[in-house]
Amino acid sequence: MLAPVEKLMNHKSILILTLGFLSMALLHPVRSEAQWDKTAEQVPNLDSLPDSTKDLQTLIDQRNGSVELTEKFYRISRPLLVDLGKHGSASITSEVGSTLIMTGSGPAIFVKGNHTGTASPKSFSAKTWNERMPILSGFEILGGHPEADGIRLEQTVGAALKQMSIRWCHHGIHLAVRNRNVIVSDCHLYENSGVGLYLDDVNLHQINVSNSHISYNRKGGVVVRDGNVRNLQVTGCDIEGNMPDDTTATRTANIWIDVSGSQDDKSKSIAEIAITGNTIQHAANYGGDNGKTVAPGGANIRLSGKESYPINSVTISGNVLSDTSTLIDVSHSHDVTITGNTFFAPMPNNLVVKDSQRVVVSSNTFNPRQFVRPGIIQFVNSNDCILANSTLFHLATERGGVQLSQCSGCLLTGLLITDCGSGIRLDHTENTTIANCRVSGTSEDSFDVLVDQSNHRISFTGNSFSGFTIISDQSKRNP
Secondary structure (H helix, E strand, O other): OOOOHHHHOOOHHHHHHHHHHHHOOOOOOOOOHHHHHHHHHHOOOHHHOOEOHHHHHHHHHHOOOEEEEOOOEEEEOOOEEEEHHHHOOOEEEEOOOOEEEEOOOEEEEEEEOOOOOOOOHHHOOHHHHHOOOOEEEOOEEEEOOOOEEEEEEEEEEOOEEEOOEEEOOOOOEEEEEEEEEEEEEOOEEEOOOOOOEEEEEEEEEEEEEEOOEEEOOOOOOEEEEOOEEEEEEEEOOEEEOOOOOOOOOOOOEEEEEEOOOOOOOOOOEEEEEEEEOOEEEOOOOOOOOOOOOOOOOOEEEEEEOOOOOOEEEEEEEOOEEEOOOEEEEEEOEEEEEEEOOEEEOOOOEEEEEEOOEEEEEEOOEEOOOOOOOOOEEEEEOOEOOEEEEEEEEOOOOOOOOEEEEOOEOOEEEEEEEEOOOOOEEEEOOEEEEEEOOEEEOOOOOOOOEEEOOOOEEEEEEOOEEOOOEEEOHHHHOOO
């Protein structure tokens, strides 16, 4: 059953799609002709599409879960259930690029398996093997209800979602309960009101996300929240604009790994993540307008760990990152490698690391490009971290382009800091080495390095400072 029109008013795209169905009931709300033309172009004869839910569900059941969609457009009003316990291996595919329009709440397609084990062959039952590798491929899902999701997976093994387009839904792909060995590839998860790809308190090891566009999903692009997750790989994707497109403050991110809401539950933990070779950005700053603030607080990559079980074993490499409040935000995380990335147009932060240990940041470039941006790199209350072999150019901050506060055992080495508002600043930091760094071209009334008496046991070797330096003798001695 369709939701009342008033509940759809904050879902512009969904409202446009749904108006065609409501018009059959003689409801005629005001609508933009341009918007209506866009929808009519997408779905010809929108008003006259029959409800195909019953026929499609019957087809799935009669053909043991293996169906090829042959019509261009189908309208459904409740989830299509693919019961792997009943059908065994299953697939829904299309060679003609069919579109499913979901006008009810819940997922357009719900794939339900029965796997209760791990990825080890010893944990598989014969029944589980018969359910292996459900395939969804080659068609589009459009949401026509504010609570419509695209696809939901529960207790599946080897699910392959490929060449899919999911738009105007709540969540695009929703993984829940338990899954193993999921592949998401060559997909377009675009303009959904919730999350593009949502790992929702799921027990999931082994998931590969590749060669996909994940964009304009208001509550995050790839979001992992709680659960027990290992071996997540995100590679070769374009991930952008996955947060509010206005001045709404947010904590979400293009990629958000989050266990911060389960502080006292050690069973909920996330580790072993690779984020490689992606372009990740938002629209917050790219236009160059210093007064433009879009999605304040958002991030490109956000690791939100917890003290009881920090996020650990994460590699972030070879990405191009830009245009969010903070390009990478790391908290309560251990053993994180951030290497070979390109950072530009932050507002205000390139990188923030808090309450973390053994975070290695090396061989990156930090350059706001044509924009005037602070571009701060900040470590707070973190131990045994490395910032090395990187270039920092034209960072417009007078408080320190590189800032360490309440840190211990850190190493800054091989940094080229040029034409920045200021250089390196340490505060209440100890047992730290600054070596082989070159700072030049800082503002005349600012500093190359500022290490006051709040710091202890700070070592300097092989550096080149051409501007103003403040290095307290007390900072070099034991307290």
